[in-house]
Amino acid sequence: MSDITRDDVAHLARLARLAVSDAELDLFSGQIDAIVDTVSKVGEIPDDVPPTAQVVPQTNVLRPDETEPSLPRDVALAGAPAAEEGRFRVPRILGEEL
Amino acid sequence: MTGSELISLDAAELARRIHAREVSSVEVTRAHLERIEAVDGPAESGVHAFLHIDADGALAAAEAADRAIAEGTPASPLAGVPIALKDNLTTTDMPTTCASRILEGWRPPYDATVVARLRAAGLVPLGKTNLDEFAMGSSTENSAFGPSRNPWDLTRIPGGSGGGSSSAVAAGEAPLALGSDTGGSIRQPGAVTGTVGVKPTYGTVSRYGLVAFSSSLDQIGPCARSVLDAALLHEVIGGQDKNDQTSVGAPLPPVVEAAEAGARGDLAGVRIGVVTQFSGEGYQPGVLAAFTDAVRLLGELGAEVVEVSCPSFAYALPAYYLIAPSEASSNLARFDAMRYGLRVGDDGERASDEVMSLTREAGFGAEVKRRIMIGTHALSAGSYDALYGKAQKARTLIVRDFTAAFETCDVLISPTTPTTAFAIGERVDDPLAMYLADLCTIPSNLAGNAALSVPCGRSADDGLPVGLQVMAPALADDRAYRVAAAYEVARASVDTAPRIPELRALETSR
Amino acid sequence: MTAVTNPGVESAPYTVEEVCEHFDPVLGLEVHVELNTATKMFCGCANRFGAEPNTNVCPVCLGLPGSLPRLNGTAVESAIKIGLALNCHVRERSGFARKNYFYPDMPKNFQISQYEDPIVFDGYLDVPLDDGSTWRVEIERAHMEEDTGKSLHIGGATGRIHGADHSLLDYNRSGVPLIEIVTKPILGAGVRAPEVARAYVTALRDVLRGLGVSDVRMDQGSMRCDANVSLMPKGSSTFGTRTETKNVNSLRSVERAVRYEMGRHAGVLLSGGSIRQETRHFDEQSGTTSPGRPKETFADYRFFPEPDLPPLEPSRDWVETLRAGLPERPWERRARIQTEWGLSDEELRDLVNADALDLVADTVDAGAPPEAARSWWVSYLAQQANTAGVTLPELAITPAQVARVVALVAEGTLTNKLARQVVDGVLAGEGEPDDVVAGRGLAVVSDESALTTAVDEALAAQPDIAEKIRAGKTKAAGAIVGAVMKATRGQADAARVQELVLERCR
Ligand SMILES: [Mg+2]
Numbered sequence A: 001m002s003d004i005t006r007d008d009v010a011h012l013a014r015l016a017r018l019a020v021s022d023a024e025l026d027l028f029s030g031q032i033d034a035i036v037d038t039v040s041k042v043g044e045i046p047d048d049v050p051p052t053a054q055v056v057p058q059t060n061v062l063r064p065d066e067t068e069p070s071l072p073r074d075v076a077l078a079g080a081p082a083a084e085e086g087r088f089r090v091p092r093i094l095g096e097e098l
Numbered sequence B: 001m002t003g004s005e006l007i008s009l010d011a012a013e014l015a016r017r018i019h020a021r022e023v024s025s026v027e028v029t030r031a032h033l034e035r036i037e038a039v040d041g042p043a044e045s046g047v048h049a050f051l052h053i054d055a056d057g058a059l060a061a062a063e064a065a066d067r068a069i070a071e072g073t074p075a076s077p078l079a080g081v082p083i084a085l086k087d088n089l090t091t092t093d094m095p096t097t098c099a100s101r102i103l104e105g106w107r108p109p110y111d112a113t114v115v116a117r118l119r120a121a122g123l124v125p126l127g128k129t130n131l132d133e134f135a136m137g138s139s140t141e142n143s144a145f146g147p148s149r150n151p152w153d154l155t156r157i158p159g160g161s162g163g164g165s166s167s168a169v170a171a172g173e174a175p176l177a178l179g180s181d182t183g184g185s186i187r188q189p190g191a192v193t194g195t196v197g198v199k200p201t202y203g204t205v206s207r208y209g210l211v212a213f214s215s216s217l218d219q220i221g222p223c224a225r226s227v228l229d230a231a232l233l234h235e236v237i238g239g240q241d242k243n244d245q246t247s248v249g250a251p252l253p254p255v256v257e258a259a260e261a262g263a264r265g266d267l268a269g270v271r272i273g274v275v276t277q278f279s280g281e282g283y284q285p286g287v288l289a290a291f292t293d294a295v296r297l298l299g300e301l302g303a304e305v306v307e308v309s310c311p312s313f314a315y316a317l318p319a320y321y322l323i324a325p326s327e328a329s330s331n332l333a334r335f336d337a338m339r340y341g342l343r344v345g346d347d348g349e350r351a352s353d354e355v356m357s358l359t360r361e362a363g364f365g366a367e368v369k370r371r372i373m374i375g376t377h378a379l380s381a382g383s384y385d386a387l388y389g390k391a392q393k394a395r396t397l398i399v400r401d402f403t404a405a406f407e408t409c410d411v412l413i414s415p416t417t418p419t420t421a422f423a424i425g426e427r428v429d430d431p432l433a434m435y436l437a438d439l440c441t442i443p444s445n446l447a448g449n450a451a452l453s454v455p456c457g458r459s460a461d462d463g464l465p466v467g468l469q470v471m472a473p474a475l476a477d478d479r480a481y482r483v484a485a486a487y488e489v490a491r492a493s494v495d496t497a498p499r500i501p502e503l504r505a506l507e508t509s510r
Numbered sequence C: 001m002t003a004v005t006n007p008g009v010e011s012a013p014y015t016v017e018e019v020c021e022h023f024d025p026v027l028g029l030e031v032h033v034e035l036n037t038a039t040k041m042f043c044g045c046a047n048r049f050g051a052e053p054n055t056n057v058c059p060v061c062l063g064l065p066g067s068l069p070r071l072n073g074t075a076v077e078s079a080i081k082i083g084l085a086l087n088c089h090v091r092e093r094s095g096f097a098r099k100n101y102f103y104p105d106m107p108k109n110f111q112i113s114q115y116e117d118p119i120v121f122d123g124y125l126d127v128p129l130d131d132g133s134t135w136r137v138e139i140e141r142a143h144m145e146e147d148t149g150k151s152l153h154i155g156g157a158t159g160r161i162h163g164a165d166h167s168l169l170d171y172n173r174s175g176v177p178l179i180e181i182v183t184k185p186i187l188g189a190g191v192r193a194p195e196v197a198r199a200y201v202t203a204l205r206d207v208l209r210g211l212g213v214s215d216v217r218m219d220q221g222s223m224r225c226d227a228n229v230s231l232m233p234k235g236s237s238t239f240g241t242r243t244e245t246k247n248v249n250s251l252r253s254v255e256r257a258v259r260y261e262m263g264r265h266a267g268v269l270l271s272g273g274s275i276r277q278e279t280r281h282f283d284e285q286s287g288t289t290s291p292g293r294p295k296e297t298f299a300d301y302r303f304f305p306e307p308d309l310p311p312l313e314p315s316r317d318w319v320e321t322l323r324a325g326l327p328e329r330p331w332e333r334r335a336r337i338q339t340e341w342g343l344s345d346e347e348l349r350d351l352v353n354a355d356a357l358d359l360v361a362d363t364v365d366a367g368a369p370p371e372a373a374r375s376w377w378v379s380y381l382a383q384q385a386n387t388a389g390v391t392l393p394e395l396a397i398t399p400a401q402v403a404r405v406v407a408l409v410a411e412g413t414l415t416n417k418l419a420r421q422v423v424d425g426v427l428a429g430e431g432e433p434d435d436v437v438a439g440r441g442l443a444v445v446s447d448e449s450a451l452t453t454a455v456d457e458a459l460a461a462q463p464d465i466a467e468k469i470r471a472g473k474t475k476a477a478g479a480i481v482g483a484v485m486k487a488t489r490g491q492a493d494a495a496r497v498q499e500l501v502l503e504r505c506r
């Protein structure tokens, strides 16, 4: 059993910035527990198997250090929920940068 | 030539007639716009393949194509042919929503590479098609804007996530469409709507401008009503792109040539492996019967058919439902109400963190939230080794199984999906049941090789389309095209189903 | 009477000497360096400090849906060069990872960084200390990553992050290439720990400047240092709890921050308290640190391999080509120059402090003898720079021009006095030294007959002095020489005039 509890799901929701409701917590904790239980089948695989993270065959793909046009500022800001003084306006930020 | 005739023609035939100036691109485009008008809406009861239709833009592009053709300079063999675009591809002239409230109305400032290539090739974008939100799903029911419907039975799903593209092509609303396939999202919709869907080798079609779901698995590919049409579109969109550093430099396999060669109906010397793991419990009898019939037909075409075992494929579904959510949890973190898209709860008091959480809660649907949380869990320090890490190891085993199988076989085949189209609503409350729809398609995403689905007749038990999946080694997409084209010709000689459904049933039944 | 203390400024209760009676300090230094590439790490936007907000942004560095990173080859080469200069190994296969956390200045809400496999690892830097000795600082790793955007906090009393009403974001810096250089724990420095910290960052800055890969401006943030400090009781080999001090914006601050934290830790520990593992903020004004916001939970960055970028496998040839192109380490170069030019320690230090070493070296390279080159830059040119209020490198004269002036003096075309006028002309924008000589008519009068005539005229004008010279009072010749120099507007060689005066009076 994977034993994903309601508290675990609440913690995951916080980490993922999802303000889930109590009703969702009830629903999701059951579903996520069942899903994690199923996918935990990969645990059978021996540790000595090497991992595969991606299947691209090439290496050292590099871009030349040459400038390309940037977006016009009004285009960059066009989709913003709020903008001010040529910048993206966002609600106040709590805490220092990590 | 009537509109109803035009909408039933293959893209290759439409292109031939447009280039021979027997019909104009504008007429063809108008016929498809009229078909969309007739069958796509209303959202509650129509096919609902489209989230956005750009009639003016399409007609302008068609006029431009007609002009170039009149001047003797068509941009490509498909110039003038209309196409539908899955709404997770960025477009400068149409919104890109990924069928999510969080991106509703967002207008990207750039075109996806594939979109730019379509435009350059003179194709005519009609609009943006529906999908499961952020391509997460197998039925299109996870769209924030309501499900698409299967043109063969409007009470059923058209597959997913690319159900908008598959239903548009099946319903005659577009001769071609683009999809994206992360775990089967082009092939499974193709199978359940009786159309062709191709997932090219990973890295052979640029992902630049495809809103990422699971970056190491996502691949853009063609949706069509014939193998040759898919190949023609494949050649337009494929090839290396400097904007996608995972795109490979190797020349694109000669898929059009392979489709034409296959259509001559000779598979002598081709070794085809039937994956034994993809049958038995959970497989609809009518699907298995259609598949058995396909195996027989392939043998009659001269292919040598053998059974191959890929035991590690048992880990494919679990590995996929760890890797894809993990990457998704990271890819979807950018939807945070700061720079674009929805913003909820900004009352001047709440801090950014809170606004992010409220926006993501309101803007994402249940499946997206579930997967984000599963991915967050799988990557967290305490679970990484047991979950994400093991899923990567599973990927290695699956690659090894494929490598071994391709030592004895040129291609592998299976049913594309275990069942025909299920009823809308049937699996929405049971994510695990929903996930089974991608059982047979996922291994090729994990290994990054080429795979396609080609129509495989109808299931005797419900009369609905069945798909045959053909898998080929990486960069050998042409092999899958050749086998599929040969099979398509043989199948056509025994198939009696109409190419395009009448679609009267639902229009009156609702 | 109660002691008056400056509110808000806590002073460290112990000096480093007192600290080291009880404890051994352990340092760990993390330095972030912005590369001076033309473009950003993963897109073609200009990498430029000080542009109008959000004018160097594109779908990639704004993290727009569908965009993909494209790795900058020059940034990779810079990273390898830095590693080689720090005696590191270059990893045969490395790659990028995503570091996941939400913050509004980071558009994707993950930072593309390196995690388990940094491009270079296991090196060292031999750092010169003030007393001429060397301290070996071991390097754990150096890895590539991208910088974040910048936030401007609006409203509230302080304009700082706390109490702000809202924030404004500029993503010009988002995606600027960063190299993070991490030391292994620095042990055994004792009371010299603050000095070692400063000397390391100084030496690192000099190496990076020598490589030309970064502007290394701590004041502009193109070089940023985080100082980890912990104390272990004397005789123990178990590390104490560490704090990480950020916002250390100058070399001097590195030393002060380490000294302050050592004293503060000792104060807490000796009074029976325990150190909280936290991030601390250095205040330049007071020289103290204050706690950052404590993290509610242990930060779990959920690293995983970046799927959008293929791995790096630098070939041996590539690495060796880069190694062959490395410049001398700055202090090795200084030692060589000191020997070659025969400088005293003090003379060398003056050159370095005046930022004149490179200028003199370039002047020597342009053909001037070291002594003359050095003399020009540390005396006359230094005065001119001082008067103009600019640094020596900012003076409007090039080492090649100085070398030409030196050559003109050596060949006798200019006297030292004339040479200074020529330099003035160059500084005033009158062109190359030869242009100034021609333009101002400054060349020495070397025509012997003209000089002889001038001498004869001066002798005739002052017959009494001429008489004294003829009577053997050669000292009186000075007056005649002065008159000749005046007559030739200083353009004669005074020594030659002296000879001529004596000759004509013989
Ligand atoms: Mg870092």
Ligand SMILES: [Zn+2]
Pocket: C040, C043, C044, C045, C056, C057, C058, C059, C060, C061, C062, C175
């Ligand atoms: Zn950019």
